[in-house]
Amino acid sequence: MKNLKKFLALSLAVVLTAGVTACGSSSDNGSQKSGKEVYRTLDEIKEDGTINIGVFSDKNPFGYVDENGDYQGYDVYFAERLAKDMGVKVNYVSTEAANRIEYLQTGKVDVILANFTVTEERAEEVDFADPYMNVSLGVVSKEDNEITTLDDWNKDDSVIVISGTTAETYLTKNYPDIPLQKFDSYATAKEAFENGTSVAWANDNTEVLAFALQNADKGYVVGIPELGSSDSIAPAVTKGNDTLRDWINEEIKTLGEEQFFHADYEATLADTYGLDYEDSLVVEGGKKSE
Amino acid sequence: MNWDFIAEYLPMYERAAILTVKLGVIGIVFAILVGLICAMIQYHKIPVARQIVAVYIELSRNTPLLVQLFFIYYGLPKLGANLSPEVCGIIGLAFLGGSYMAESFRSGLETIAPIQRESALSLGMTNRQAMQYIILPQAVSMSVPAFVANVIFLLKETSVFSAISLMDLMFTAKDLIGLYYKTIESLFLLVVFYLIILLPVSILGSLLERRMRHAGFGS
Structure with a gap:
């Protein structure tokens, strides 16, 4: 038992020392190029x-x-x-x-x-x-329930957005009452939209256009091709x-x-x-x- | 650290914490039920059911919760079952937790020496009475440490719910980082809220363990 304790204390000491030296050496590297920039020139x-x-x-x-x-x-x-x-x-x-x-x-x-x-x-x-590249926002929906405006929104319906996109920021700011269904990747958002989780998907218009064109046989349509201002990429x-x-x-x-x-x-x-x-x-x- | 930002988005974290706890608790309750049933089936070695349980336990313990959730949320709709994210989260947690709970209950049951059951039967108790008064009370106390560890593990696992668009703590933090780029503040709140949820569970758990230790026989 005593040996075990000693062993544990020793290994902890080793790990800590290693950790401190590692941190030390990395900050040395940082200081060589004036300050602590993370980027590479x-x-x-x-x-x-x-x-x-x-x-x-x-x-x-x-x-x-x-x-x-x-x-x-x-x-x-x-x-x-x-x-x-x-x-x-x-x-x-x-x-x-x-x-x-x-x-x-x-x-x-x-x-x-x-x-x-x-x-x-x-x-x-x-x-x-x-x-x-140029871009603005767009909204894609099903042909049989085409969304052409975001005004007078039915609160039971949600819109799919991807977390961290301009579509999310825009809707949060300008249409705070529309319930958003948020996903963290394009793949999952796409999957959920195809499963009928929400009535519409807001994203870069290039992206929703591509989605509608690639899935034309399934009846998707970009009801709002330009939303908000025109931006650049x-x-x-x-x-x-x-x-x-x-x-x-x-x-x-x-x-x-x-x-x-x-x-x-x-x-x-x-x-x-x-x-x-x-x-x-x-x-x-x-x-x-x- | 921008404290105004923290104050402004505290309510959002509160809502997320409530969702996390709600789904976590419901999921864990179902996990316990599933676990108990599976443990009983294995302990009594019920034919056929026992093999099904064995397959289930291996399947559930050897696939990540994220994969299980993806299957339930993105896969099942293709087969015609469109469930809400909340329901999917609960099912996922119960599916994963059930096997862990089953294993902890089973190991608890197995620590009770067969001689105790035999003694109880020879004193004229029925099978049910032996289970109810002799074996289960001891088995439960033996499985408490593993049980508490499972509860904490499952509550922490809820952090992958963000993958199926549930606004839990993890998703809220990621979302705020994406919207306002306040990384430090968002992550700080995330850690604090997980601690607020999990520390009491862990403290209560160790208290419970200490009390239950007296219940064992001959140990």
Whole structure:
């Protein structure tokens, strides 16, 4: 018994010492690059040879994993090019809507390319680069119970939203009386909507449009194609990571000359949307045409 | 730490805590019922039923609650059973908890030496009387520690309810982080509320354990 106690005390001591030294050494690393920044600068990423990019894994056709286990989609197409021009390899990190900001703030990824809508609130937490896509909100519903307005809402019906999206923020702020059914991933929200959990699903209009088109045979229709203001989608980096953001801005500008995002659209989105939406969705060279 | 934020969203956490406790308690009550029935079937070695219980226990103990909930909430509607998230949560908890409870009751029953039952029978007691007055009281007291551990475990498991869109504590915290990016405050409230729920359970549990220890025979 006494031996056991001694053993336990000893192992505790060892663990604690190890813990303290580990913490100590990591903060040493931090202090070498002025202060305690969690992000990696452009040079540090290049030196490391791998860039960590946060993308969606379940948001077809923007960021998803195909049947071979490879990341695909509009955002991923851009991410591939970004890494190629930077001369590094990509490590994709799968994110959910609600933890995109967290991932940047804790330095788990260098860039978020997960269909991230620019908003004022978010801009206080992370730094956005120039936009590469247009977006606004949309609401999809069943053909036989089409929702065309959110006014005079029947309180027994709920709307599906994904936690951490602009749709959630918008409805919470502007329609506080509509009951929201919240999910934490695209996959589960989609599944629940198909199961008939709610009468409508509010999300980025690109996403609900894609859903309605992909499931046209099941009778879904986008009753509200544009809700609220028109926003843009842009890459985001950790607050203060100017070297990386400036590089991305420069890259987006250069890519504009070769109409890169049009090619991206045709490669990844045209199958879903056709070519009708190309000019309204794509933003080239970081500049929105008003 | 932004205390105004904490004050503003405290009521939201309270609602979430009530939901967590409500679903947790109902789920655990059902888990106890399922557990008792299964333990009795195994103890009395009832044919066929015993094999079914064995399959159930292995299935339930060796799959994560998250998977069980996904099956109940997203899978069953495909077979025509559309249940509300609350009902799914309770079923999930009872399904998972039932097997853990069954195991703890069974191990309690097995610690009672067969000689006690035989003695009771030879004194002229019926099978039921022996169970009711001799075996069960001791078995229950022997299984209290495992039982309390199970209750705490199941209450903590409710945190995966967020996956089926139940606004429990975990989901509330994640949601607030997503909406307002107040990570520290949201997580702080989350920890505090889980402690408020679980500390009393754990303290009551150890009190109960200490009292029940006297009930054992020959130990």
